[in-house]
Amino acid sequence: MTSKNNNNSLILKKFIIMYMLKHLHINILKVATALFLAVPSLANFQKDCYDLNEELIANVKKNLNEYEVIEDFLPIEECKVNKKGEIEELYLVNRRLDESVVKKVLSIKSIVKLTYFVNDQYGEAIYGKFPSMISQLPKLEDLTLKYNLQTFYEKGICPFTEKTIDPVCIVGKKLKTLTLDHIELDESMMSELNEVNLETLNIISGDTYYGKNKHYDYYIELKKLDGIIPNITLDGLTISDPIEHKYSGKCRWLNQSLKRNVKKYLRNHEDLRDFSPLRECKLNILGQIKEMYLISERNDQATIEKAISQKSLTKLTYVLDNNYYLRDPAVFNDFPSNLGKVSSKLEELTLKYNIQGFDKGLTMYYERKINPSLLDIKSENLKVLTLDHIEITDELVEKIGTTLKNLNKIIIISGEDYTGENHHQRNFNKFHDFQSKYKLKNLEELVIDNEVFVIEKAEE
Numbered sequence: 001m002t003s004k005n006n007n008n009s010l011i012l013k014k015f016i017i018m019y020m021l022k023h024l025h026i027n028i029l030k031v032a033t034a035l036f037l038a039v040p041s042l043a044n045f046q047k048d049c050y051d052l053n054e055e056l057i058a059n060v061k062k063n064l065n066e067y068e069v070i071e072d073f074l075p076i077e078e079c080k081v082n083k084k085g086e087i088e089e090l091y092l093v094n095r096r097l098d099e100s101v102v103k104k105v106l107s108i109k110s111i112v113k114l115t116y117f118v119n120d121q122y123g124e125a126i127y128g129k130f131p132s133m134i135s136q137l138p139k140l141e142d143l144t145l146k147y148n149l150q151t152f153y154e155k156g157i158c159p160f161t162e163k164t165i166d167p168v169c170i171v172g173k174k175l176k177t178l179t180l181d182h183i184e185l186d187e188s189m190m191s192e193l194n195e196v197n198l199e200t201l202n203i204i205s206g207d208t209y210y211g212k213n214k215h216y217d218y219y220i221e222l223k224k225l226d227g228i229i230p231n232i233t234l235d236g237l238t239i240s241d242p243i244e245h246k247y248s249g250k251c252r253w254l255n256q257s258l259k260r261n262v263k264k265y266l267r268n269h270e271d272l273r274d275f276s277p278l279r280e281c282k283l284n285i286l287g288q289i290k291e292m293y294l295i296s297e298r299n300d301q302a303t304i305e306k307a308i309s310q311k312s313l314t315k316l317t318y319v320l321d322n323n324y325y326l327r328d329p330a331v332f333n334d335f336p337s338n339l340g341k342v343s344s345k346l347e348e349l350t351l352k353y354n355i356q357g358f359d360k361g362l363t364m365y366y367e368r369k370i371n372p373s374l375l376d377i378k379s380e381n382l383k384v385l386t387l388d389h390i391e392i393t394d395e396l397v398e399k400i401g402t403t404l405k406n407l408n409k410i411i412i413i414s415g416e417d418y419t420g421e422n423h424h425q426r427n428f429n430k431f432h433d434f435q436s437k438y439k440l441k442n443l444e445e446l447v448i449d450n451e452v453f454v455i456e457k458a459e460e
Contacts, residue, residue: 049080052079086108092105093117096126097127098127106133109138109139111139113143117144118148120147120149130183135168135171142176143178143179144178146182167191170193178198182205185203193229200229203232215235226273238276258299266298277294293319296333308338314346322368339375347382349382351390352389353366353388369393372393372398384408384410391423401437412446412447412448428448435455
């Protein structure tokens with residue numbers, strides 16, 4: 001009798017242990033899956049990219065200081081090969097690389113698109129230069145030169161200063177697109193920019209040592225290149241206007257209509273050429289407008305709302321440009337009230353607010369609060385919603401969750417408040433239980449600034 005009871009007891013214990021292990025295994029799998037989804041995707045380098053990455057990592061490792069880890073100093077951000085397996089596109093981060101290694105990389109003849117980033121944060125780059133040999137790359141068409149050095153000045157100001165480089169770097173025979181990110185536009189560089197045969201020039205300005213941003217000074221200088229380089233942007237602002245001769249059909253008619261409306265509202269000393277309300281416009285095969293990128297600037301409400309009422313629209317970006325740093329605020333200082341009545345074919349919608357604030361040498365991009373009713377959009381085809389520097393309120397989140405039920409991607413780009421504090425964490429908190437509450441059946445991704453969250457499929 002005792003033996004039988006002991007056997008029963010053993011069987012019961014085995015059952016309990018097996019049950020616990022089974023469910024523990026399931027929970028471990030769930031945690032592992034969640035962690036896997038949370039880890040950023042790793043670069044899948046191929047052929048020459050793989051070999052180069054291995055060589056550069058070995059070079060970085062020997063230059064690391066105690067307690068530093070290679071994951072914080074990865075030398076390649078992106079790398080792509082052509083059909084022959086040769087490196088065609090490269091994003092090189094020079095932080096702990098030797099001079100000889102950098103020059104070897106910058107002599108790869110097959111490179112067509114190159115981003116060369118000298119990350120000299122706190123002056124720690126071993127080789128912090130931009131060698132002129134870049135100009136000798138025979139196939140180079142797209143070049144980005146980027147520099148990062150944050151210095152410290154009294155009164156708590158930490159300016160991001162610029163780097164002076166040899167202008168010969170930008171003299172490439174096939175170079176079409178040039179981006180200079182925190183590279184000083186001194187007299188010799190401006191002289192070279194007057195001579196090079198570029199199609200597009202993008203400038204991202206930095207600060208003086210004393211914390212003053214150089215945006216306005218560069219704006220004046222770059223205006224002198226208007227007509228020499230077709231496309232020029234400064235910190236995202238279009239300096240030259242290539243659009244006048246770009247459009248055809250209904251896009252051309254719309255652009256002309258918007259320009260005429262802008263002309264009515266020009267203020268003292270303003271030039272019509274400085275305003276490009278229609279930044280992008282595309283037609284479908286029937287000649288109807290299918291994509292539109294519209295900036296408010298000097299257009300009135302009636303003109304804006306008429307422009308976005310195209311019944312064939314599948315993609316709309318609307319920017320409320322209230323940037324009074326360079327000029328006065330927009331004529332119509334709001335978002336269109338007829339967004340809910342736009343095309344039933346609309347698949348992508350972006351609402352963006354642009355205003356800069358300056359305090360103690362710091363630049364801040366504020367957010368704009370909107371009425372949630374703006375998102376009473378009838379289109380059941382809307383798949384992607386982007387809110388760029390739009391204040392995320394509980395009411396707005398609720399409107400998205402209860403009205404835009406067919407979204408498969410939500411993108412949030414955070415701004416700052418008047419103290420300079422970024423709203424990234426606040427926006428994350430607003431959306432942390434979004435899917436569990438609203439259960440959007442098609443939602444796959446939630447992007448908040450540089451963080452991508454993979455959404456589990458909602459249960460039926």
